[in-house]
Each structure stands twice: as structure tokens, then as C-alpha cells.
Amino acid sequence: MIEEYGLRGRVVIITGATGSIGSAIATEFYNQGAQVVLTGRRHDKLEKLSINLTAHQTKHQLTPLCVPLDLTATDADKTLVSAAIEKFDRLDIVINNAGDINGYMFLKTTPEILNHIMHLNFSVPYNICRTALPHMLRGKYGRIINITSIAGYFGDAGMSAYAASKGGLASATKSIATEYGRRNITANCIAPGIIDTPQIQKIPAERRKELRNLTPMHRFGKPEEVAHLAAFLASERAAFINGQQIHINGGIIR
Ligand SMILES: NC(=O)c1ccc[n+]([C@@H]2O[C@H](COP(=O)([O-])OP(=O)(O)OC[C@H]3O[C@@H](n4cnc5c(N)ncnc54)[C@H](OP(=O)(O)O)[C@@H]3O)[C@@H](O)[C@H]2O)c1
Numbered sequence: 001m002i003e004e005y006g007l008r009g010r011v012v013i014i015t016g017a018t019g020s021i022g023s024a025i026a027t028e029f030y031n032q033g034a035q036v037v038l039t040g041r042r043h044d045k046l047e048k049l050s051i052n053l054t055a056h057q058t059k060h061q062l063t064p065l066c067v068p069l070d071l072t073a074t075d076a077d078k079t080l081v082s083a084a085i086e087k088f089d090r091l092d093i094v095i096n097n098a099g100d101i102n103g104y105m106f107l108k109t110t111p112e113i114l115n116h117i118m119h120l121n122f123s124v125p126y127n128i129c130r131t132a133l134p135h136m137l138r139g140k141y142g143r144i145i146n147i148t149s150i151a152g153y154f155g156d157a158g159m160s161a162y163a164a165s166k167g168g169l170a171s172a173t174k175s176i177a178t179e180y181g182r183r184n185i186t187a188n189c190i191a192p193g194i195i196d197t198p199q200i201q202k203i204p205a206e207r208r209k210e211l212r213n214l215t216p217m218h219r220f221g222k223p224e225e226v227a228h229l230a231a232f233l234a235s236e237r238a239a240f241i242n243g244q245q246i247h248i249n250g251g252i253i254r
Helices: 020-031 043-055 076-088 111-139 150-154 160-183 205-214 223-234
Strands: 011-014 035-040 065-068 093-096 142-147 185-192 245-248
Touching: 011 020, 011 076, 020 035, 020 043, 020 223, 035 043, 035 076, 043 065, 065 076, 076 111, 093 111, 093 223, 111 142, 111 160, 111 185, 142 160, 142 223, 150 160, 150 185, 150 245, 160 185, 160 245, 185 223, 223 245
Parallel strands: 011 035, 011 093, 035 065, 093 142, 142 185, 185 245
Antiparallel strands: none
């Protein structure tokens, strides 16, 4: 593994680290020598990820900090950021990746579903950004990376609540970028297209084929490809990229 992004020593919070894309991001940052703070609700998955990371890395002996947490709980943003600060006394990078990717047809989207999706996919990352920012200001360096979605950009059938949550997050991220860019804090989004995850593998084969063919590259993305982009955006090399939503979708331009 080449540490190509200069992330050694950076402290990074990664939400949704127990998921497909989140665990790839955690692996990439850990291998780059960053001090990873990992969260998700599933304790056992977090522990397993942490053990796997340390077992496969001989170059450095960093121990991931695991913070099992339901991010929709009251003050979860504060609990998470405080855990990172208490342990490392700094926070350089936040990757808001946790999300509920379930879709519902518009007329089936009850107020409860809407509230849940907006809470987890929009308010949670928003609040984490707000709680993390003062620490980035103190460190004179910050990288906020919010994982949005192609659906938040184009909209999609059966995805009205999800699309709204991700579209809203993209807009909020741009606003943060314009407020804090001059303080060496960048805020960007990564909007994945269809990424090959267990959720996608559950789709019937025929439909999967159709979806693959909708992508000009005729394949799904890999979680690791999203992770590479996140590492680049988190690095000094991406210092002038701010307020952008970077699409990683194999060429869908619709
Ligand atoms: N997969 C795709 O094709 C795709 C495409 C576009 C965008 N995205 C976006 O990419 C991100 C990751 O997606 P994924 O495919 O990797 O999904 P995933 O495997 O289902 O992972 C979702 C993650 O969110 C965490 N999470 C869910 N509810 C939570 C809660 N209440 N509190 C704390 N953590 C919670 C889960 O952890 P626990 O279950 O342990 O709590 C899990 O780690 C999402 O934001 C998604 O919208 C994915």
C-alpha cells in the first residue's frame, strides 16, 4: 500500500463504517496512516473491522477508535466528536457516509418514513459538521466529505425522500464550503452511482443487467473506488476543490 495522499496522522471520523462503502473508506484511510474513528450501530461489526484492519497492516500500529452509536439518538453528534477529541485532541476530517438507502414510492412515503430518512441522511450529517467544525478551525485544517447520491442529483422513481435528503445535504455542503473555505476547510460531496454492495446483489439478475447497461461503463462501481476518491478529497492535494459534488458513476450524465 502506497501512502499517496499524505493522510498520516490525520484524525478522521467515518460514519457508517460497518457498511459496504464505509468499511472500504475506513480501510483506505487506515492504510494511508490516518487515525480512524469508526462508528455504526453494530458493535460486533465494528470490532471485526477494527481487528481486520490491524491484522493486515504491519507498517504502522494504529488502533482504530470504535464508537458504537445510533446516530439518530439525541446528541449523537456531540458524543461522536467528543470521543474523537478526548482520544486525539484534534479532528481533521469528517466523512458523513451513514445513510438509509431504502426507497419508497411517493404515495407510500409516510410522514414517519420521511422524518426518518431526513433525520438520518440530512440532519445527522448536518449536525456532525456543525459539531466538528470548531475543532477544524482550531487545527486550521478541515475536510468535510458528505456522501450523497446520484438520486439526490437527478431524482429517481421511488426515491423522493432519499433524493430530497441527499439533494439537501449537497446544498448545505456548498454553503458550508463558501463560509469556511478561507479558513482552510473544504466541504465537498461524493455522489456515487450504483455501487456493487450486498444491497445491489439482492436485486434480481435481469434487473441488475438492465441497471448495468444504464451505466456507460457497463458495470457497477466498487466501494474501493469511492474510498480512493474520499482519500484524495481529504488530502492536501485537493486543497482547491471546495463546494463540489463529485460524481462517481461510470459516466451517467442523463
Ligand atoms: N450502495 C450504493 O449503490 C450507493 C449509491 C449512492 C449513494 N450511496 C450512499 O453511500 C452511503 C453508504 O451506503 P452503503 O451502500 O455502504 O450502505 P450500507 O452498507 O447499508 O451502510 C449503511 C451504514 O449506515 C449505518 N447506519 C444506518 N443507520 C444508522 C444509524 N441510525 N446510526 C448509525 N449508523 C447507521 C450502518 O451501520 P449499522 O447498521 O451498523 O448501524 C451502515 O454502516 C449511504 O449514505 C448511501 O446513501 C450508496
